[in-house]
Amino acid sequence: MTDVLSAGSPPSRPRTFLVAQDTSINPASAGPLQFDWIVEQLSATPGVHVEKTLRPQNLRAMNLSSSVTDEVVVATMTEDVAADLGRHPQVLVEEDAPLLPQPAEVDAPTGTVDVNPGVLSPFGVSSSWTVQVTGTDGAPVAEATVYLYGSGVPVQGRTDGQGTVTLSLMNESDATLRALYVNPVRDYWSLWLARPPLTGGATTTITLQPLADTTTGFPGTEVLGWGQQAMRLDQVPADMSGRAIKVAVVDSGAAVTHPDLAAIGEGVDLTTTPTNDTQWRDDTIAHGSHCSGVIAGARNGSGVRGFAPDAELFEARIFPGGRISSLIDAVDYCIDHEIDVVNMSLGTGGTSQIMLQKLAQAKELGVACIVAAGNTGGEVQFPGTSPDVLTVSAIGRDGTFPETSYHAQQRWTGGSGDQGYFSAQFSCHGPEVDVAGPGVAVLSTVPATGYASWDGTSMATPHVAGLAALVLAHHPDFQTPELQLRGAARVDRLFAILKASATPLAFGDPHRVGHGLPDAPRALGLDAGAAPGGLQEAQATAVQVALAQLAQAMSRAGLLVDVASVQPLVSAHLAAVDSTGTSTQVRRGLADLLARIRGAGLWNKRPPEFSAGAGRTPF
Numbered sequence: 001m002t003d004v005l006s007a008g009s010p011p012s013r014p015r016t017f018l019v020a021q022d023t024s025i026n027p028a029s030a031g032p033l034q035f036d037w038i039v040e041q042l043s044a045t046p047g048v049h050v051e052k053t054l055r056p057q058n059l060r061a062m063n064l065s066s067s068v069t070d071e072v073v074v075a076t077m078t079e080d081v082a083a084d085l086g087r088h089p090q091v092l093v094e095e096d097a098p099l100l101p102q103p104a105e106v107d108a109p110t111g112t113v114d115v116n117p118g119v120l121s122p123f124g125v126s127s128s129w130t131v132q133v134t135g136t137d138g139a140p141v142a143e144a145t146v147y148l149y150g151s152g153v154p155v156q157g158r159t160d161g162q163g164t165v166t167l168s169l170m171n172e173s174d175a176t177l178r179a180l181y182v183n184p185v186r187d188y189w190s191l192w193l194a195r196p197p198l199t200g201g202a203t204t205t206i207t208l209q210p211l212a213d214t215t216t217g218f219p220g221t222e223v224l225g226w227g228q229q230a231m232r233l234d235q236v237p238a239d240m241s242g243r244a245i246k247v248a249v250v251d252s253g254a255a256v257t258h259p260d261l262a263a264i265g266e267g268v269d270l271t272t273t274p275t276n277d278t279q280w281r282d283d284t285i286a287h288g289s290h291c292s293g294v295i296a297g298a299r300n301g302s303g304v305r306g307f308a309p310d311a312e313l314f315e316a317r318i319f320p321g322g323r324i325s326s327l328i329d330a331v332d333y334c335i336d337h338e339i340d341v342v343n344m345s346l347g348t349g350g351t352s353q354i355m356l357q358k359l360a361q362a363k364e365l366g367v368a369c370i371v372a373a374g375n376t377g378g379e380v381q382f383p384g385t386s387p388d389v390l391t392v393s394a395i396g397r398d399g400t401f402p403e404t405s406y407h408a409q410q411r412w413t414g415g416s417g418d419q420g421y422f423s424a425q426f427s428c429h430g431p432e433v434d435v436a437g438p439g440v441a442v443l444s445t446v447p448a449t450g451y452a453s454w455d456g457t458s459m460a461t462p463h464v465a466g467l468a469a470l471v472l473a474h475h476p477d478f479q480t481p482e483l484q485l486r487g488a489a490r491v492d493r494l495f496a497i498l499k500a501s502a503t504p505l506a507f508g509d510p511h512r513v514g515h516g517l518p519d520a521p522r523a524l525g526l527d528a529g530a531a532p533g534g535l536q537e538a539q540a541t542a543v544q545v546a547l548a549q550l551a552q553a554m555s556r557a558g559l560l561v562d563v564a565s566v567q568p569l570v571s572a573h574l575a576a577v578d579s580t581g582t583s584t585q586v587r588r589g590l591a592d593l594l595a596r597i598r599g600a601g602l603w604n605k606r607p608p609e610f611s612a613g614a615g616r617t618p619f
Contacts, residue, residue: 342362401441
């Protein structure tokens with residue numbers, strides 16, 4: 001079958017939406033809404049396909065107060081049908097937005113600009129360059145992705161079994177080539193060459209440095225990554241290993257073929273309908289395997305060791321192809337299995353009222369969600385903007401990677417370093433960032449039995465999730481009857497301990513690191529001088545974060561100009577609120593309002609301009 005697309009009237013692809021009943025709205029002009037009737041109408045509407053219905057299975061979850069998560073329908077329809085449906089005041093319609101794992105993306109080399117494809121000429125001469133990628137021993141490096149940058153649109157390709165790839169660019173010459181980036185799948189450092197000495201029509205050999213060359217004894221000898229050492233995991237007694245704590249990795253699955261991941265025995269594949277209990281072992285994009293190694297890499301005398309090697313790891317596979325509905329499924333899975341800590345190295349633009357309530361529900365049931373801030377270099381991505389999660393940005397450290405690798409391009413150029421650390425250029429930042437984690441040149445496991453050094457807030461997040469597992473297993477606070485009960489107080493205390501343990505880092509922008517880099521001995525109560533902050537202080541900080549989010553949203557919607565003067569007044573008014581429960585409700589209410597502002601289309605891409613002379617500063 002051949003699809004024909006007409007230039008005169010190109011068709012639009014139907015989109016996937018989440019449909020739920022919002023019981024928090026009950027206008028006098030509308031009678032009681034029977035949601036089953038809405039579902040029946042959807043199923044009978046031409047062009048609408050109801051894919052599935054999401055319902056919580058956990059009895060405690062079903063009994064929690066929630067206005068939109070009791071039943072969520074996932075349906076494919078046109079935008080017109082979705083808009084008509086959303087006009088009912090009690091029907092909430094949101095796009096089932098795609099989620100992405102959060103390894104750092106490749107940026108264009110310094111000095112290049114975004115190219116408008118409309119101004120590119122279809123005429124000209126195509127030139128080709130052939131590259132052969134080898135190790136220092138001359139062995140070909142297969143499956144490496146090679147990026148070539150000229151003055152216009154870049155090109156990429158993958159090396160074959162001989163380590164060779166040919167790349168072609170229009171209207172370029174040897175002299176106009178700006179950069180070459182080689183990203184190996186495993187076992188080698190990446191390579192970044194500015195103004196590469198390539199010759200058109202000839203084959204140029206590029207040599208990569210093995211990871212083993214810079215790590216003594218690796219992989220035959222067990223190592224802790226630089227991130228674990230920076231968080232002082234090497235100073236934690238070996239018997240503190242996270243036993244009896246359940247950690248879920250919501251990601252792409254895990255390669256149990258890897259000796260460092262062989263102990264993982266539980267998981268589910270949520271990319272299929274119905275779900276599959278075995279396919280999670282097939283990690284086609286390696287992302288989940290890399291995160292899992294940081295959290296719980298085995299203590300087996302070789303390879304990499306994770307923070308909590310004796311923790312019980314669960315894999316909830318939603319990638320590739322993950323969406324908000326997949327994440328709802330994954331959180332329900334974590335609630336059903338009484339997971340203690342969830343690692344979410346993922347994100348999306350926008351927000352979701354439905355997902356916000358699901359995350360609040362998870363916290364009320366004692367599930368601690370730790371989330372990547374995102375890698376766009378801009379504002380924190382969703383779900384890192386939720387008030388019920390711990391959000392992690394990324395930092396790097398000088399001397400932990402070759403300067404010829406792409407890792408060296410990840411230093412944030414807008415501020416300064418501190419104690420040898422630097423903020424990652426790609427890391428999202430904002431008032432929602434709680435702590436920072438090691439996220440540049442992170443060495444961990446990849447399928448089938450290899451190792452790779454990756455960048456991203458995805459890599460920073462499992463450092464904090466792994467430490468969280470240790471804290472729940474071994475901190476004396478969680479041996480008390482009050483905090484052994486699964487509930488929001490348990491999660492709040494865990495987050496407060498992690499933030500209070502952090503070493504502050506001064507990069508010139510506190511929104512890039514939050515409280516700083518968590519410290520394992522302090523978080524575990526092993527340092528006599530450590531005094532984790534109280535829950536009330538943590539709640540007050542969280543309210544300030546929520547207010548900053550709201551001020552930012554209203555500013556972008558053109559509803560608030562003088563952010564700097566208004567936000568402190570609201571903060572002062574809420575300072576009288578000293579009840580933890582009330583504080584939590586305030587934060588959730590502000591997050592819900594932010595989602596409604598976005599959903600109403602009032603969130604502009606660019607905030608209004610502010611005059612520095614007037615002393616007005618946008619959040």
